[in-house]
Amino acid sequence: MVNSTKTVLITGCSSGIGKELSFFLREKGWLVYPTTRTEEEAEVLRKEGFDSFQLDVNSSDSLASALKSILEKTGGRLDAVINNAGFELIGAVEDLPREAIRAQFETNVFGAMELVKLLLPVMRKQGFGRILFIGSVACSRVAFPFSGAYCASKYALSAFTDALRRELHGTSIAVSLIEPGLFKTNNIDTSKEMFLKYTERKGSCYSSVYDKMFTFFKRVSLALPESNLSILSKVVYRTLENRRPKTRVAVPFKTAFIYGAVHKFCPDWLIDLLLLHKMKYKDKIL
Numbered sequence: 001m002v003n004s005t006k007t008v009l010i011t012g013c014s015s016g017i018g019k020e021l022s023f024f025l026r027e028k029g030w031l032v033y034p035t036t037r038t039e040e041e042a043e044v045l046r047k048e049g050f051d052s053f054q055l056d057v058n059s060s061d062s063l064a065s066a067l068k069s070i071l072e073k074t075g076g077r078l079d080a081v082i083n084n085a086g087f088e089l090i091g092a093v094e095d096l097p098r099e100a101i102r103a104q105f106e107t108n109v110f111g112a113m114e115l116v117k118l119l120l121p122v123m124r125k126q127g128f129g130r131i132l133f134i135g136s137v138a139c140s141r142v143a144f145p146f147s148g149a150y151c152a153s154k155y156a157l158s159a160f161t162d163a164l165r166r167e168l169h170g171t172s173i174a175v176s177l178i179e180p181g182l183f184k185t186n187n188i189d190t191s192k193e194m195f196l197k198y199t200e201r202k203g204s205c206y207s208s209v210y211d212k213m214f215t216f217f218k219r220v221s222l223a224l225p226e227s228n229l230s231i232l233s234k235v236v237y238r239t240l241e242n243r244r245p246k247t248r249v250a251v252p253f254k255t256a257f258i259y260g261a262v263h264k265f266c267p268d269w270l271i272d273l274l275l276l277h278k279m280k281y282k283d284k285i286l
Contacts, residue, residue, distance in 0.1 A: 007031045007074050008130075008240070009067070011057055011115065012085030014041040016187060017134060017180065017232065021082060022050060024233035025240075033070045037085070057085045057111025058103075067118055080130035080240055081119055083112035088150040088191045090213065091199035092206050100198035101149045108153035113160060120173070129173040130240050133161050137179040137250045141263040142271060146206070146213060165247055176239050179250040180232050188217045 008025060012018040013034035022034040022045070035055035036042045045052035051073060055066035071078065086108040089100060116131060123129030136151075138144070140158040143151040158177060165175035192214055201207060232251050239245045262271060 005031065006079045006240075007033065007077060008080040008082060009033045009035065009070055009078060009119075010082040010084055011035050011055060011111070012037075013045060013052070014038075017229065018082075018084040019045075020229040021084070021233055021236055023048075024230065025237060026050070028237055030240075031074075033073070035066055057115065058106045060114060063111065063115055063118060067115070071122065076122065077126055078119065078122055079128065080132065081115065082132045082134065082236065083115060084134045085111060086134070086153075087194055088147060088187060089198060090146055090191050090195045090210065091149065092146055092204070092209075093148045095200045095204050095206065096149055097198065097200060100194075101152075103194070103198060104149040104153050105156070108150070109156050109160065112157065116164065123173050124171070127172055130245070131164070131173065131175045132236065132239060133157055133175075133177050135161070135177050135179045137181045140179060142275075145275065146209070161248075174245050175247065176245050177248045178232070178236055178239065179248065181251060188214070191217075 006029070008030050010018050010021055010025075010032065013022050014036040018034065022032050026032045032050060034045050034050050034052050036045065036052065037054070037056050039054040042052040042054045053066045053069055054062065056062040087104075089096070089104045091100065112133060119129070119131070123131075135157050136154045139147065139151040139154040143155075161175055161177040168175060195210070195214075199210075201210065204210075235249055235251050239249060262274070266274070
């Protein structure tokens, strides 16, 4: 089923999931157009042999310009798009200004929505397309304390995916939500950068909590195996190649099963108790 003429645009490819997907899909015969937030990051990928473009999902002009350039390269055809760009904003609800919540949704939700809107006429014209969104296996099911804005964005992305899929019923444009669990990326570094930029820490009653959280997250990230991103890449590849792709794919399945069961069968008071117990006693964050 591999066809070297198949083309895919991927957002957020400077590192982590996006970068791994770019290399993996290229090896599988796809013509990959990885995009990054800055021109400097795009240049790094060009040195790796990619036709990479600067695309900042927070900018409508950047979205339109990058897509125009890519379509000029492909003769107006694009078989798939993987909406991967995003970050996790850490901060208690009372410590997040409106600007911070807006920034979280601009990157994680609004940019993906606008890119899809721009791409749909192209896919309708060619009569085919694959639209993938990278969500979160945990945060689109259970809202974690101190990740309220991030979880809200993933809930929103999940709802948007469902609505879009139903609107495209009867076409040959398939929509899938890929929901990863924990994978070894530099997300924690980006999260800390955004935390320092946006979260109102001065005078916060959670100051000591934040320090412990980032220490814990860093420890967990370092403990993850280097190779685990390849598992996610294989799932994405199968979703792109499948004639009837699954609408929602969680990786790994065990994590999805646990959080799915918690969300479906546990009352709110029990979920609250489980999360707070974990943070107070196991990880000693609170």
